[in-house]
Amino acid sequence: MNFFTRKQEYIILGYRLLLAYVFYFVARFLFFLYNYDLLQVDSVWQYLKISYHGLAFDTTAILYVNMLFIILSLLPLFVNTQRWYQKLLFYVYFGSNLVAYVLNFVDFIYYKYNFTRTTRAVWGVLENEENWLAMFFRFMLHYWHVYILFFVIAFTWIYLYKRVRVQRQNVVTSKVFYVALSIVSLGIIGVLMIGGIRGGDFKKSTRPINMVDASRHVTKLEQADLVLNTPFAFIRTFTTDSFKKVEYDVPSEDIETFVKPIKHYQNRSKTTPNIVLIITESWSREYLGSFNTHLDIPNYESYTPFIDSLAQHSLIFTNAFANGKKSIHGMSSVLAGIPSFDDAFTSTSYSKQPIQSLVSTSEEMGYETSFFHGAPDGSMGFLGFANILGIDHYFGMEAYDNDTDFDGSWGIWDEPFLQYMNTTLSTQKEPFFSTVFTVSSHEPYVIPEKYEGKFPMGHVPMHQTVGYTDYAFQQFFESAKKESWYQNTIFIITSDHGNQIHYGKEFYKVVNRNVVPILFYTPDERLKGVSRELAQQMDIYPTVLDLIGYDKPFRSWGRSLVDSTNTDTPFVLKHGVGQYQFLMGDLICVFDGKKVSGFYDIEDKGLRKNLIDQGKTPEMERIERACKAFVKDYYDRIIDKQLGLN
Secondary structure (H helix, E strand, O other), rough: OOOOOOOOHHHHHHHHHHHHHHHHHHHHHHHHHOOHHHHOOHHHHHHHHHHHHHHHHHHHHHHHHHHHHHHHHOOOOOOOOHHOOOOOHHHHHHHHHHHHHHHHHHHHHHHHHHHOOOOOOOOHHHHHOOOOOOOOOOHHHHHHHHHHHHHHHHHHHHHHHHHHOOOOOOOOOOHHHHHHHHHHHHHHHHHHHHHHHHHHOOOOOOOOOOOHHHHHHOOOHHHHHHHHHHHHHHHHOOOOOOOOOOOOOHHHHHHHHOOOEEEEOOOOOOOOOEEEEEEOOOOOHHHOOHHOOOEEEEEEEEOOOOHHHHOOOOOOEEEEEEEOOOOHHHHHHHHOOOOOOOHHHHHHHOOOOOOOOOHHHHHHHEEEEEEEEEOOOOOOHHHHHHHHOOOOOOEOOHHHHOOEEEOOOOOOOOOHHHHHHHHHOOOOOOEEEEEEEEEOOOOOOOOOHHHOOOOOOOOOHOOOOOOOOHHHHHHHHHOOOOOOOOOEEEEEEEEEOOOOOOOOOOOHHHOOOOOOOOOEEEEOOOEHHHHHHOOEHHHHHHHHHHHHHOOEEEEEOOOOOOOOOOOOOEEEEEOOOEEEEEOOOOEEEEEEOOEEEEEOOOOOOOOOOHHHHHHOOHHHHHHHHHHHHHHHHHHHHHHOOOOOOO
16 A cells, blocks of 8 residues: 555545535534524525535534544554454544534524523533433423434434445555655644634634634624534533633723622611512513513513513513523522623632622521522532522422422422422511522423413413413412511512523514513512613612612622612623623623624614724723623632622
8 A cells, every 4th residue: 555545545534524514514404494583594695605604613623523533544554444443433433423413403402592502511500400311301202303303314424424435455565655655644634624623724813713703704693603513612612711811901990980899888778678589480571561561562462460460569670681591690690690601600610709699698687598499409500509608598399398299300380389488488587588499481391280271372382381480479479468477578570591482573682582570579569660771680689788778888790770879871791692792871782702893772682783883982982891891800800709898
């Protein structure tokens, strides 16, 4: 065998890698079909253009995944063409490719709930789930079509791979010459691989492509997830840590002007009402009619008759946003005012530090604290974070101790568990601060058999479960009214994040994909009204402290929603499609962590018309400074372990 007779090996190696490109193209097309309503692609030409730009990201993923296979295919081992060696290559090829490839299929379904490609952050969720195997089989049952597609495509890929075989050859020339030329070819291909992994160039001034680079090739930011593939997203985030200090400087006066991380409210007398904080699983603001009366949505339907009635006697915020995408993000954002962006704060080592929060400040004022979650203890990471915050009592599925009310998937049905919470609170010493995280309004979207047909099925599976949880709230409040603690209680209702979308014209918009309700209710109705000001989950923490007259300085990135003396411009900071979205005043600033890529009118939630091309205005520069100041202070305080009052 000489260099030229190895040509067949190089040709077949190219063929095998080409197969990977073909099937990544197939996966992108299927991802588009499953999520076309979210991706907002307007034409075949636009789809083809997006697919073309996706080749760079496919190349990076394919080369990473096939690195061992390529090296084994090129090494001059003199046995490369023998049958046993080719069989070894077959197992290396499919052992790595199919494991990576299946990640694309996860996002055919998961993307509808997460609104982003799956990254390594998913491990932060799975590692806290003891029933992950049961979840896997349940998903297999509900999404059988995805599994069938995967196996059909996998077998097709294997069939095409086997159609072209390396013919066995013997070495008939100098082994030194054979090795030398093979090493040269390996070196050349290795250099090309480095270029491919970097994204197509070797410029020292450019960094290897990352997830945020996908947004450079699209006119609508949500299309960036179509440019990407999930193996790329997973690989690029697997060894990276988004929790690192920013590379730019911010004047200290910008931190004090825009962020004001240390708050001190002295507007009210110190009081100690009970506090019941309800974080509702997956309730998008879309589902609640009382939060959408200002929107002109044709044929709009609400699925929350009880909350809509309660809202008439409450203070509600109809322009509120989640500060994360997952349930654990919601817990840290609401209780401690700590949002999550790329990765969950609670999944990092930085979460294990003293954290000033609603828990610590209320306990200073003599409150007994508790957390209720009807799932198995430890689910979602709630128990671990509750312990970090110092919550006195954790009541989960084990404390409930009645598996007949288990929903078969996540935990105890909301109605009986909320009744259990009511009974338990009635035994606690007042004042108490208690949080409950509901479970029923979640995939697989089922309700107790006895209520089948009671709630509207709606337009998406989520709607029926929203109706059930709303009914569970009604029953909870009816029971709570009979308790002595009820009249002296502030009730707060919000959500961790959104879920299935039906009214796409408004809620498919990239900025509106994780909108949540925020409601404050007191039986004496002293908190009442409708606010259209920007609000976010992390505003709940300082608002509660303002309401109860906490008179000491405390660390908070949010603001009190009831502080009438504050003249600062409300803002919201969230993260999506690989970039920060900072809403303030009349503008939305889009920031990738290094530079601002766009400014949009505050009503342009779909981010369609980039105003930056018209030149920066003084207001744009002010909002850019505010955005950068927040991001810098966020990472500095977390990494320097200054989440207390330091």
